[in-house]
Amino acid sequence: xxxxxxFLGFTAACRDFCVLVVLVLVVQPHRANGLGRALTAPSKDxxxxxxxxxxxxxxxxxxxxxxxxxxxxxxxxxLSLQRIPEGRVVQNGGNKRQPVLLQHGVLMDGMSWxxxxxxxxxxxxxxxxxxxxxxxxxxxTRFSRQHTSQLDSSTTDFWNWSWDxxxxxxxxxxxxFVCGQTGxxxxxxxxxxxxxxxxxxxxxxxxVNKMKSVALLSPVAYLNNMNSALxxxxxxxxxxxxxxxxxxxxxxxxxxxxxxxxxxxxxxxPGVDCYDMLSGFTGKNCxxxxxxxxxxxxxxxxxxxxxxxxxxxxxxxDGTLAKYAYVRPxxxxxxxxxxxxxxYNLSNIPxxxxxxxxxxxxxxxxxxxxxxxxxxxLKVHDVDKLSVQFIKEYAHLDFIMGLNAxxxxxxxxxxxxKRQNS
Numbered sequence: 001x002x003x004x005x006x007f008l009g010f011t012a013a014c015r016d017f018c019v020l021v022v023l024v025l026v027v028q029p030h031r032a033n034g035l036g037r038a039l040t041a042p043s044k045d046x047x048x049x050x051x052x053x054x055x056x057x058x059x060x061x062x063x064x065x066x067x068x069x070x071x072x073x074x075x076x077x078x079l080s081l082q083r084i085p086e087g088r089v090v091q092n093g094g095n096k097r098q099p100v101l102l103q104h105g106v107l108m109d110g111m112s113w114x115x116x117x118x119x120x121x122x123x124x125x126x127x128x129x130x131x132x133x134x135x136x137x138x139x140x141t142r143f144s145r146q147h148t149s150q151l152d153s154s155t156t157d158f159w160n161w162s163w164d165x166x167x168x169x170x171x172x173x174x175x176x177f178v179c180g181q182t183g184x185x186x187x188x189x190x191x192x193x194x195x196x197x198x199x200x201x202x203x204x205x206x207x208v209n210k211m212k213s214v215a216l217l218s219p220v221a222y223l224n225n226m227n228s229a230l231x232x233x234x235x236x237x238x239x240x241x242x243x244x245x246x247x248x249x250x251x252x253x254x255x256x257x258x259x260x261x262x263x264x265x266x267x268x269x270p271g272v273d274c275y276d277m278l279s280g281f282t283g284k285n286c287x288x289x290x291x292x293x294x295x296x297x298x299x300x301x302x303x304x305x306x307x308x309x310x311x312x313x314x315x316x317x318d319g320t321l322a323k324y325a326y327v328r329p330x331x332x333x334x335x336x337x338x339x340x341x342x343x344y345n346l347s348n349i350p351x352x353x354x355x356x357x358x359x360x361x362x363x364x365x366x367x368x369x370x371x372x373x374x375x376x377x378l379k380v381h382d383v384d385k386l387s388v389q390f391i392k393e394y395a396h397l398d399f400i401m402g403l404n405a406x407x408x409x410x411x412x413x414x415x416x417x418k419r420q421n422s
Contacts, residue, residue: 360394
């Protein structure tokens with residue numbers, strides 16, 4: 001399986017996918033240098049997005065047991081959740097399998113963890129190492145588009161949320177469900193946005209008594225040092241268009257023509273080079289696999305809300321990690337009791353909670369300097385409870401799709417969890 005070597009050009013054919021990279025915090029791939037293959041829509045022989053569910057499409061076919069669940073949040077969203085209860089070879093032993101919950105990044109869903117072969121993807125590696133694996137899918141993604149009321153994804157009110165709500169409603173609902181099913185505390189793995197919602201939830205005291213340990217891959221809390229000209233222009237554009245929120249909340253659908261046109265408009269800005277736009281957003285991923293990337297093109301990107309995109313852009317613009325800021329101070333007073341949106345204090349994360357952070361030297365979204373800002377908030381953390389890994393050659397997508405991620409990252413995650421459960 002060849003390691004991908006290049007992404008050239010910006011063509012009209014990329015309209016259905018390229019918009020992925022418009023995000024301030026998206027988790028997209030980069031075909032590193034030299035393949036000579038233009039960025040295009042996936043070919044006809046690429047697998048289509050699964051309609052039967054993630055279990056049937058990507059887990060059971062490899063010989064693993066898999067279960068599908070629905071979890072309802074307190075604000076009525078119905079979320080899809082998958083469970084891989086054991087590995088292909090069942091290990092005997094008297095201890096109960098420890099649950100691990102995996103949370104994907106923005107514009108992705110649970111499928112993003114399963115794009116590589118069983119020997120190279122994190123859920124199945126964890127299952128084969130004796131863990132009870134759960135995969136979460138946030139609201140708005142393809143299998144989490146239902147609501148208990150008449151609210152549905154065709155209505156604007158369905159999309160009235162940002163990552164504040166993912167931390168306040170989605171994550172607690174899923175963790176409560178897994179705890180109820182297993183009777184145990186949770187080991188958690190987040191990537192990109194999945195790290196952000198864990199950090200802010202823990203900083204507010206949510207879920208603390210239900211989390212055994214937390215692994216953060218490409219951790220995102222700050223976006224101050226995002227050095228991509230294209231990324232900075234995209235972030236400013238989202239904040240600049242915040243007035244559209246007064247006309248109703250809406251879905252940010254990467255496959256819509258309007259979003260592709262928005263991306264093309266960004267490329268016209270002075271100083272923006274769209275020749276290799278994916279690497280401009282994510283950094284140059286070193287170790288992606290061509291067949292896995294084709295599956296990525298076939299299955300992603302997923303929808304999120306415009307409000308979520310604006311919230312990420314506010315984080316970049318303001319240089320702080322805060323709740324969603326409404327344009328009118330009176331709206332902030334109504335929601336928060338103050339004229340400005342409250343700041344999340346990450347130093348409130350329990351100092352004795354075992355944390356594992358892994359970040360890359362080439363990551364344009366989880367920038368090295370921004371990760372250091374995050375680590376500065378954790379400086380009072382118990383020394384023996386904080387593990388930090390730096391991988392010089394890794395960029396954003398290498399952490400979930402890297403061909404060598406098992407050796408570089410996943411074995412360390414497994415060892416980290418086993419230490420907490422010994």
